[in-house]
Amino acid sequence: MKLREVTPNDHLFVSILLQTAFDGPDQARLVERLRLDGDMAMELLAVDEQTGKAIGHMSFAKLHAPAGWWSLAPVAVVRDLQFSGIGTEIIRYGLDIARQAKAPAILATGAAKYFARFGFSAKAAEHLTSPRIRVPLLLYPIAQGTAGRAGAVIYPPAFDSFDAGDTQPQAVPPDGALPRPC
Numbered sequence: 001m002k003l004r005e006v007t008p009n010d011h012l013f014v015s016i017l018l019q020t021a022f023d024g025p026d027q028a029r030l031v032e033r034l035r036l037d038g039d040m041a042m043e044l045l046a047v048d049e050q051t052g053k054a055i056g057h058m059s060f061a062k063l064h065a066p067a068g069w070w071s072l073a074p075v076a077v078v079r080d081l082q083f084s085g086i087g088t089e090i091i092r093y094g095l096d097i098a099r100q101a102k103a104p105a106i107l108a109t110g111a112a113k114y115f116a117r118f119g120f121s122a123k124a125a126e127h128l129t130s131p132r133i134r135v136p137l138l139l140y141p142i143a144q145g146t147a148g149r150a151g152a153v154i155y156p157p158a159f160d161s162f163d164a165g166d167t168q169p170q171a172v173p174p175d176g177a178l179p180r181p182c
Contacts (some may be wrong), residue, residue, distance in 0.1 A: 001046050001048060002049050003058070004043070005043065006044065014031060014045070014057050017057055020076065038173065039155060040061060041061060041103065055077060056077040056087065057074070058075045059073040060094070061156055062156065063107065063153060063159075066105070066146075069104055069146075070108060072091075095118060095119070101138055107153060108120050108138045109135050109137060115138050121139055124147035128151060128152075128153050130153040130155070133153070
């Protein structure tokens, strides 16, 4: 598998993949709005090197605060390959690419135990606050001084459509559930 940047020719595939993986259009709409608003930090397509077929997608949104930080946005794998380890591989490669791009830190919400395997930590994010998120923030610190930092987290407006009162969209379900899309 290799990861490459998404091109406009990939947008339809990504939209269908996200709608299928998440059983509805919300994640696809989020990604489209992030693109339109200029709030997409990076968007990656996973391609099977043997067949040349696209098999997954990962995106990072630019947070409005802290400055320069990114949020892990939807991660998805085609249904036939879910639970095969490809989602884990996509996240690992994607985080490596984020480090190379000099993102100072990545935030995620959701399954703390699942994300811990990649280096995300609730402890590192314990002094961060967000007015809309009622689940623990998880921080993947890259730059020195990001772990344990205090301050407000401000998500881009694209995330406003997910204001169901309890959480932002997640790449995986809450703790205790298996990560369906990956």
